[in-house]
Each structure stands twice: as C-alpha cells, then as structure tokens.
Amino acid sequence: MRIVLDGMGGDNAPREIVKGAAEASRLIDHEICIVGDGERIGSLLDEFEHDANKIGILHASEVIGNGDSPVKAVRRKKDSSLVKGMEAVRAGEGDIFISAGNSGAIMSGGVFVLGRIRGIDRPAIGSTYPILGQDGVSLLIDSGANAECKPQNLLQFAVMGSIYAKNVLGKEKPSVGLVNMGTEPGKGSSMVKEAFELLEKNRDGSKGVNFIGNVEARDVPIGVCDVIVCDGFIGNVILKMTEGVALSISHLIRRKFSEGLAAKAGAALLYNKLGELKKAFDYTEYGGAPVLGVQGAVVKLHGSSAAKAVRNGIARAIPFMENRVVDTIKCAME
Amino acid sequence: MRIVLDGMGGDNAPREIVKGAAEASRLIDHEICIVGDGERIGSLLDEFEHDANKIGILHASEVIGNGDSPVKAVRRKKDSSLVKGMEAVRAGEGDIFISAGNSGAIMSGGVFVLGRIRGIDRPAIGSTYPILGQDGVSLLIDSGANAECKPQNLLQFAVMGSIYAKNVLGKEKPSVGLVNMGTEPGKGSSMVKEAFELLEKNRDGSKGVNFIGNVEARDVPIGVCDVIVCDGFIGNVILKMTEGVALSISHLIRRKFSEGLAAKAGAALLYNKLGELKKAFDYTEYGGAPVLGVQGAVVKLHGSSAAKAVRNGIARAIPFMENRVVDTIKCAME
Numbered sequence: 152m153r154i155v156l157d158g159m160g161g162d163n164a165p166r167e168i169v170k171g172a173a174e175a176s177r178l179i180d181h182e183i184c185i186v187g188d189g190e191r192i193g194s195l196l197d198e199f200e201h202d203a204n205k206i207g208i209l210h211a212s213e214v215i216g217n218g219d220s221p222v223k224a225v226r227r228k229k230d231s232s233l234v235k236g237m238e239a240v241r242a243g244e245g246d247i248f249i250s251a252g253n254s255g256a257i258m259s260g261g262v263f264v265l266g267r268i269r270g271i272d273r274p275a276i277g278s279t280y281p282i283l284g285q286d287g288v289s290l291l292i293d294s295g296a297n298a299e300c301k302p303q304n305l306l307q308f309a310v311m312g313s314i315y316a317k318n319v320l321g322k323e324k325p326s327v328g329l330v331n332m333g334t335e336p337g338k339g340s341s342m343v344k345e346a347f348e349l350l351e352k353n354r355d356g357s358k359g360v361n362f363i364g365n366v367e368a369r370d371v372p373i374g375v376c377d378v379i380v381c382d383g384f385i386g387n388v389i390l391k392m393t394e395g396v397a398l399s400i401s402h403l404i405r406r407k408f409s410e411g412l413a414a415k416a417g418a419a420l421l422y423n424k425l426g427e428l429k430k431a432f433d434y435t436e437y438g439g440a441p442v443l444g445v446q447g448a449v450v451k452l453h454g455s456s457a458a459k460a461v462r463n464g465i466a467r468a469i470p471f472m473e474n475r476v477v478d479t480i481k482c483a484m485e
Numbered sequence: 486m487r488i489v490l491d492g493m494g495g496d497n498a499p500r501e502i503v504k505g506a507a508e509a510s511r512l513i514d515h516e517i518c519i520v521g522d523g524e525r526i527g528s529l530l531d532e533f534e535h536d537a538n539k540i541g542i543l544h545a546s547e548v549i550g551n552g553d554s555p556v557k558a559v560r561r562k563k564d565s566s567l568v569k570g571m572e573a574v575r576a577g578e579g580d581i582f583i584s585a586g587n588s589g590a591i592m593s594g595g596v597f598v599l600g601r602i603r604g605i606d607r608p609a610i611g612s613t614y615p616i617l618g619q620d621g622v623s624l625l626i627d628s629g630a631n632a633e634c635k636p637q638n639l640l641q642f643a644v645m646g647s648i649y650a651k652n653v654l655g656k657e658k659p660s661v662g663l664v665n666m667g668t669e670p671g672k673g674s675s676m677v678k679e680a681f682e683l684l685e686k687n688r689d690g691s692k693g694v695n696f697i698g699n700v701e702a703r704d705v706p707i708g709v710c711d712v713i714v715c716d717g718f719i720g721n722v723i724l725k726m727t728e729g730v731a732l733s734i735s736h737l738i739r740r741k742f743s744e745g746l747a748a749k750a751g752a753a754l755l756y757n758k759l760g761e762l763k764k765a766f767d768y769t770e771y772g773g774a775p776v777l778g779v780q781g782a783v784v785k786l787h788g789s790s791a792a793k794a795v796r797n798g799i800a801r802a803i804p805f806m807e808n809r810v811v812d813t814i815k816c817a818m819e
Contacts (some may be wrong), residue, residue, distance in 0.1 A: 217778035295666060332717070373734040400617060408758060414757075421741075427741055
C-alpha cells in the first residue's frame with residue numbers, strides 16, 4: 152500500500168517531514184510518497200539515510216500555510232501539496248494521507264477533495280488520548296474540528312470512534328462515554344441531553360455503540376472509557392487543559408527539585424524516573440489524529456512535529472489504512 | 486458583621502463544619518451563626534475549642550441532601566438549614582451565607598430566597614483557580630452553574646467576575662479573557678463569537694471590563710488572565726480536567742518514585758518538596774466559590790470539605806462580605 156505524506160505542512164516542513172519519512176522507510180513495509188517541492192525534497196532525501204525503493208516524490212508547486220483561510224486555500228491552491236496529496240488518495244494512487252499542516256485546510260480538503268461519507272454530517276478529528284502512567288490510549292472525538300455540534304453529530308462520532316478504536320487501537324468492544332458535567336442522566340446542556348438519549352437508543356444496536364453513559368472530565372485522564380465523545384469545543388478544552396496542567400506541573404517539579412542541595416541530590420537519583428514521567432506527557436509518542444468521516448484515510452500530525460513525531464505518526468497510521476477503517480465506517484452508515 | 490454557615494450541608498456535616506467554624510471563631514473578628522440541628526451542633530461545639538462570644542446557633546429542623554431536587558427542595562423544605570440561612574441573610578441578620586451543601590440547591594436558594602440582581606439574567610459560580618506554582622489565583626466564571634449560556638450571560642459574568650477579582654482577590658484592573666479554541670478573533674461557536682463581540686464593545690467602558698481577548702484552555706493553569714470567562718459546561722470541564730490530570734500525574738509520580746532503591750532514596754530526599762507539590766494542588770487552601778448575581782453574598786464550599794477547608798473558606802470569604810461586592814455589582818448593573 153502507499154502512504155501519501157504532505158512534505159510541506161507543519162512548522163518544521165519540509166526538513167523534519169522528509170527526515171521522518173526517511174526513517175520510517177527503513178522500518179515499514181509500505182511505500183511513502185512525499186508531496187511537495189520536488190527539488191527541495193529530493194535534496195533533503197539525499198541527506199538522510201532511507202530506503203530508496205520505498206520513497207517517492209510527487210511534485211506540487213504550492214503550499215497551504217497556517218495563515219491561509221482553509222476553504223479558500225483548498226479551492227484556489229490546486230497545486231498545493233495538500234490538495235494534490237488528497238487527490239492522489241481519491242484517485243486510488245495512495246491509501247492514506249498524512250499531514251502536519253493547517254488543520255482547517257486538512258478538514259476542508261477532506262470534505263471538498265475526498266468528500267464526506269454518506270450519512271456523516273460532520274467529519275471529526277479523533278485524538279489518541281494517552282492514559283497517564285499506562286500504555287493504553289483512549290480516542291477523543293471530536294477533538295476540535297466542530298465548535299458546534301448537533302446531537303446526531305455526536306452519535307456519528309461515537310459510531311466512527313468505535314470502529315477506529317476497534318480496528319486501530321485494538322479495543323475489542325470499545326466502551327463509549329459522553330463528556331458531561333456529571334455522570335447522572337439528565338445532566339448538561341440540551342444538546343448533550345439529546346445526544347445522551349440518541350446514544351442510549353443506539354446502544355448495542357445495529358450501529359454497535361457500547362455506550363456506558365456520561366463521563367466526567369475528571370475521569371478522562373484515567374481512561375474511563377475507550378471512546379470519549381464530545382463536541383469539538385469541549386474536545387479542544389480537554390486536550391489543551393491536559394497539555395497546560397501537565398506543563399505547569401512539570402515546571403513546578405523542575406523548580407521545586409532544584410531548590411537546595413537535598414532536593415538536587417534527590418532529583419539526580421530520580422533522573423531516569425523523571426525522564427519516564429516526561430515521556431508519558433510526550434505527544435510525539437502517540438502518533439497523529441485520524442480525520443474520520445471523509446472518503447479516505449487522513450491523519451493530522453501536530454503542527455510542531457519533528458522527525459520522530461513524523462516517523463511515529465507514519466508507523467501508527469498503518470492499521471488505519473490496512474484495516475480499511477473508512478470502508479467499515481461507510482458500511483456502518485448505510 | 487455576621488457569617489451564616491450551613492451546618493448541615495456537605496459530605497462531612499455537621500461534625501467537620503462545626504469543627505471548622507470553631508477553629509475560625511478563634512481567628513476572625515466576625516460572628517459566625519451555624520444553622521442546623523441545634524442540639525447536635527451544640528453538643529459538637531462542646532467538643533471543639535471555640536470562641537463562645539463569636540459563635541451562635543440558628544435551629545433548622547430540615548436538611549437538603551445531595552439527592553434532593555434543587556428547586557423542589559428549596560420550595561418545600563422551608564425549615565432547612567439552607568433556606569433558613571439564606572432567609573437570615575435576606576433579612577439582614579447575616580452578611581454572607583456559606584454552605585458545602587447541594588450546589589444546585591445553593592443556586593436555587595440564591596435565586597428564590599435572595600433573588601437575582603436586576604440586570605443579571607443568570608447568576609454564576611466563580612471558582613478561584615490556583616495558578617500552579619505561584620501564590621496567585623484566577624477567577625473562573627461560570628464554573629458550573631449554567632450548562633448553556635447566551636452571549637449576554639458571558640458579558641455579565643465578566644462584569645461580576647471583574648468586581649469580585651478587584652474587591653476580593655486584590656487585582657487592581659483585572660484582565661478578562663474568554664475561553665476559546667484559539668486566540669484569534671473569529672474562533673469558536675457562534676455563541677462564543679457573539680460573546681467576544683459584546684466583550685469587545687464593553688471593554689474599558691462603563692462596565693469596566695478589561696477584556697484581553699480569547700484565551701486558550703492551555704494557558705488557564707499559568708494564570709493567563711485574572712478573570713476567565715466561559716459557560717458553565719466549559720468551566721466544569723476546566724476544573725475537572727485540572728483535578729483529573731493533577732491526580733493522574735501525582736499517582737504516576739508516586740508509582741515511579743517507589744520503583745527501585747535509587748528512586749526511593751531520591752524521593753526521601755525530596756520529601757518536603759513533594760509535600761509542597763501536593764499542597765499546590767490542594768483545593769482546601771483556596772477557600773470556596775462565590776455565587777455571583779444574587780442579592781446577597783453566598784459562598785459554596787466543596788462538598789467534601791473537612792474542617793480545614795471550612796475554616797479557610799470562612800476566612801477567605803470575609804473580604805467578599807466586608808467589601809460589599811454585592812452592592813458594587815448592583816451599582817454596575819444599573
């Protein structure tokens with residue numbers, strides 16, 4: 152199968168993207184096609200050890216930047232790496248599209264170039280949420296694509312998220328929770344109350360949603376369920392709060408542990424453990440975020456991804472492509 | 486002035502409430518009137534050292550529990566500690582009402598017993614949000630009272646929050662931020678976009694809101710602004726995520742730091758620092774949450790408050806009462 156990689160998207164493109172692809176080419180069994188400025192990508196490839204049989208280049212003369220308006224950019228920049236890459240997937244010349252570029256443009260491209268899956272009103276971004284201190288992850292959907300949602304959007308997120316969690320994250324019968332202000336039924340905004348009703352109705356039915364009810368934000372970090380369903384605004388707040396609190400605590404630890412000799416000695420003895428703690432917070436370990444609901448596998452990498460995050464993102468995207476998640480979602484929605 | 490304390494509200498009532506009040510009576514210059522089962526409270530008071538000149542009891546025969554429906558309970562349990570306490574404040578026999586009881590009932594009681602301030606459509610709960618690693622706090626408003634909000638509610642939260650931050654938290658010209666999915670204007674749901682416009686219009690105007698624009702959830706823990714404005718659903722997610730992430734990290738630290746001899750020795754050397762870390766996460770240090778928008782000063786304590794949290798909650802509520810925050814809000818809304 153062939154992975155199509157946006158060579159020009161992200162804060163560290165093209166260098167770190169190409170470097171990550173070069174590293175991935177030596178680890179995986181699939182081809183990687185890097186889309187973007189052919190000359191620059193070619194000369195960067197010369198710098199990094201790679202498997203030449205597994206890397207190709209598709210030239211694209213334009214770039215969609217973070218400052219570009221997503222919808223306009225996708226419509227006008229027909230020769231951008233993002234549009235050309237998605238067109239390659241649509242044409243069957245590639246099996247998955249991966250980009251660290253403009254998130255809005257990735258969503259717009261998904262809708263305008265690949266098209267929505269019939270029955271999905273709003274595609275969503277699912278983020279793999281690391282369960283702190285464990286190897287597992289949950290899937291948070293929507294993690295930021297849709298600031299406003301209707302109850303049926305949340306049901307669709309639950310269906311897509313369950314399929315992804317089963318086929319990519321290896322959860323046998325993924326449990327689905329709805330983020331709410333309390334666990335009791337009847338909590339929350341009218342939208343969330345209606346979503347609760349819809350999820351209850353579709354529990355264990357043809358759509359196969361293993362709905363466990365409301366979950367509180369407090370329990371998200373401990374992995375209270377496999378698929379965490381919410382609108383994109385809440386999803387954004389969950390992700391950003393995780394990042395912000397973890398960062399604040401790590402700064403505080405660093406400061407406290409360098410106050411005085413005893414603390415410094417203690418910190419030295421804990422050097423490895425502190426490294427392991429840091430690793431637990433490291434998004435680069437967890438790969439990218441699947442865009443679900445469009446007619447093609449699409450993965451969004453963090454905009455600041457360096458080579459390691461790109462390499463891991465490629466490696467972790469493989470089951471999304473191999474296990475035909477998009478086709479399974481299509482079938483479920485019919 | 487007189488503080489009216491709900492002796493029967495909360496998971497540890499009445500014992501820990503009475504204990505906290507006894508401790509507070511020896512520290513503060515105001516009277517404390519404990520409302521609830523007179524006999525039980527009286528005999529508990531005998532157990533704990535207190536200043537008898539500063540503690541009184543107001544008997545109430547009923548209790549509103551956490552399982553009670555807030556609106557019904559407030560209407561029907563006329564002789565509950567919550568309703569009688571609020572009535573005392575309304576009648577001018579007390580200057581502030583403090584309770585660790587049923588949050589919904591505290592809000593309902595505020596509206597039905599004390600009444601809304603004219604010009605405030607929805608009272609809100611403001612939570613003092615500790616800025617990790619610093620002594621400061623921000624005010625998060627609404628932190629959970631209103632699952633659904635209109636743009637004008639958010640403007641009103643900003644006005645009330647600014648007045649509270651200035652008069653209670655000692656912020657000279659409190660900066661106000663709107664929680665959004667990104668800092669650029671034009672982000673977010675239509676409600677939040679409209680709230681942004683309203684806040685912009687009222688910036689530095691007669692309502693005196695020092696609006697600094699959108700803030701991301703990531704920056705809340707570092708104290709990006711003095712008053713964090715959002716609807717109660719988002720506010721709930723922010724508080725609960727802070728709690729959940731901090732708890733997960735502290736579990737992870739505890740586990741990592743007990744793996745192996747070197748780690749254990751390091752942790753022993755860091756004993757004091759770990760204690761300081763723990764203290765930074767401790768909600769009992771920060772007092773209660775003001776209910777803003779009703780015609781009386783009301784403070785909600787955490788339901789699981791023990792004596793120390795009650796004592797601190799009483800002590801920290803004093804400027805809310807002394808500085809006539811409710812009157813200032815009334816004036817601002819006229």
